[in-house]
Amino acid sequence: MSDELRFDGRVAVITGAGRGVGREYALLLAARGATVVVNDLGCASDGTGASPGPADEVVAEITAAGGTALANGNDMTTADGCAGLIAAAQEAFGRVDILIHNAGYVFGDFDALLDIHVRAAHRLTEAAWPIMTGQGYGRILLTSSGAGLYGSGLMPFYGAAKMAVFGLARCLSDKAAGTGIKVNLIGPCAATRLVTELPKSDPMDWVIAKADPALIAPAAAYLVHEDCPVTGEMLSVGAGRVARNFVAETHGYLNPDLTxxxxxxxxxxxxxxxxxxxxxxxxxxxxxxxxxxxx
Ligand SMILES: NC(=O)c1ccc[n+]([C@@H]2O[C@H](COP(=O)([O-])OP(=O)(O)OC[C@H]3O[C@@H](n4cnc5c(N)ncnc54)[C@H](O)[C@@H]3O)[C@@H](O)[C@H]2O)c1
Structure with a gap:
């Protein structure tokens, strides 16, 4: 297909790419020609434990299909793990064009959630920044959530962390002006273990029945493609629907002598x-x- 969007020559680093939506990102980008560094700690859904299995399996799937991928088991809750992931990609492939920070989970103490969502996003982008500015090119995708944007009493620490990621992405996008780097956000809605392990409810039953994780990847891939037309934007994606999230301010009421x-x-x-x-x-x-x- 002549108008197919491709990633030939691009090196993509994707965290949490061993399962769930991250796995789908890795498979799609690799199928379209990207070299993919598949990071996954292989932990349980509360962040504990570790296994090389999930990352290795995705790499095996990509290479069996003729693609190029490298497994990485670094822990994204640590400074060394984040810096080491970017260094490993640079050492193996000589550049980092795309960074998707997707690894994450919902429950844990506040610090653990700040580590995996916010500090990891900061540490990864900080490590990738000089590489991307040196290249004059970069695409960064951070992962937020409706739980932060709109609120969820079930997961206040998670929601707060995800909203901090939103603010970080907006600031980095502004800082990136003129560098060739674009920074965007995605808010997935997908039937992964993150959802199946939440307390049962009608909305979650709907997500589990309808929201195939593979349907997140096309929107994520567009946001990290060379042709991506926007920066500082967030897309809400699930079950085949792609929409824009934005922060707005009402026109408001004005009275210079306000009481x-x-x-x-x-x-x-x-x-x-x-x-x-x-x-x-x-x-x-x-x-x-x-x-x-x-x-
Ligand atoms: N599924 C949804 O509906 C939904 C909604 C909103 C946001 N999100 C976000 O999307 C992202 C992906 O979630 P998912 O639904 O695919 O969950 P998932 O549990 O299926 O996948 C997350 C992956 O991240 C990995 N991971 C966790 N901690 C890690 C660490 N410290 N270092 C490296 N890897 C680690 C896990 O091993 C796992 O393979 C998360 O950031 C999540 O918060 C998901």
Whole structure:
């Protein structure tokens, strides 16, 4: 197919690629020509334990299909594990074009969740940054979640960590201006063990029945492709649906002599969703204020 999107010559590092949606990312990118470093600790769904099995199996599957892949069992909750993963990719293949930080789990103490979601995202991007800026090219995809964006009383630490990842990606995207690096986010909805091990509920039963993890990979692959048209964006993906998440601000109510009662009396205007603004960064937020409030 002449218009097929391909990754020939690209080196992709994917964390948590031994199972679930990460495995699907690895298989799709490899099938489209990327060399893939398949990282997975092979741990239980609470982050404990380790096994080389999942990463080795994905690498075997890729190589059996004619692709190129390298297994890596580093623990993404450690600084050495993150730096060592990027170094191993650079040493083996001489470049790092794509970094997808996908490894993760839902339950654990707050620090453990900050380690796997937030600190790992920071450590991995920090290690990949000089390589990517040196190449003048990079695609970074971090993994957030509706649990953070919209909230879930079942998993407050996880939600907080995933929202921190959102903020990190937005800031890195801004910092990357002019470097050839794009940083985006994905929020998957997929029937993996992460979902099957949650308390049973109607929404989770629906996800388990309908949301094939393989259906996340096309959107993730587009966000890390050379042709990706955006940076600082997040896609919500599941069961074949791809949508955009964005942070917006309502037009709001303005009164230069604002009082407590004004806020009460005009609360409908404060929260009204028509005519909202979607600032691309913090400076654009100030632009919104300047336009509405005046110079
Ligand atoms: N499945 C969903 O609906 C859903 C929803 C929102 C967000 N997510 C996110 O998507 C990502 C992938 O989750 P999944 O659903 O495929 O789960 P999964 O459990 O199937 O896969 C996660 C993989 O990450 C690996 N891993 C965990 N800790 C690791 C570590 N310290 N170092 C290296 N590898 C490690 C695990 O061994 C596992 O193979 C996670 O970040 C998760 O939070 C998933």
């Amino acid at each position: 407590l009662e004004d806020v009460r009396d005009h609360f409908g205007e404060v929260v009204a969703e028509d005519g909202y603004h979607v600032p691309a960064d913090m400076n654009e937020l100030v632009d919104v204020f300047m336009k509405i409030v005046g110079p």
